Amino acid sequence: MKTQGMTLIELLSTLAVTAVLGLVAVPSLYETLQSHRLRSSALTLFQTLSSARASAVMRSSHVSVWNTDGNWQNGVEVFLDNNENGELNSGEQVLYRATPQNYSQISGNRWVANYIKFHPDGSAHTASGAFQVGTITVCTEQLDRGYQIILSIGGRLRMVKVDIDEC
Numbered sequence: 001m002k003t004q005g006m007t008l009i010e011l012l013s014t015l016a017v018t019a020v021l022g023l024v025a026v027p028s029l030y031e032t033l034q035s036h037r038l039r040s041s042a043l044t045l046f047q048t049l050s051s052a053r054a055s056a057v058m059r060s061s062h063v064s065v066w067n068t069d070g071n072w073q074n075g076v077e078v079f080l081d082n083n084e085n086g087e088l089n090s091g092e093q094v095l096y097r098a099t100p101q102n103y104s105q106i107s108g109n110r111w112v113a114n115y116i117k118f119h120p121d122g123s124a125h126t127a128s129g130a131f132q133v134g135t136i137t138v139c140t141e142q143l144d145r146g147y148q149i150i151l152s153i154g155g156r157l158r159m160v161k162v163d164i165d166e167c
Helices: 008-059
Strands: 063-067 076-080 094-098 105-108 115-118 134-139 145-151 157-163
Touching: 008 063, 008 076, 008 094, 008 115, 008 134, 008 145, 008 157
Parallel strands: none
Antiparallel strands: 063 076, 063 115, 076 094, 105 134, 134 145, 145 157
């Protein structure tokens, strides 16, 4: 005997299994999306800082990266810092502007809270001339992990994945 189609019970049981699988997959998909957004934010900032350092070396001039309003997540500007004060002044050329990263929290410790200034040799110095070292943390409230961008004494940047208790 040949059957064509399915019974109502078979259809309902298939829908029930699909619904259960969907409920299991949605939280995992949400966490994966948050994880990718967090990594994207960290990589964007890391690449911006790395490009600024490379520009300082290639142009043989001082290049600074600063957060315009004291908050790294609201966007940054990379510019030729002619007067070496770490702030964008009139007459200084903007090389690049990065867009805000609204889905993550980005903060720098004391030495990199507002700007990073690269010298022509690739090293980083504060406006007062001291070596500039520090850590910028990129995290989000939804995940218990984040990234840190670490600026070493020679101006070298590295990004590490870290577990974070509080953002």
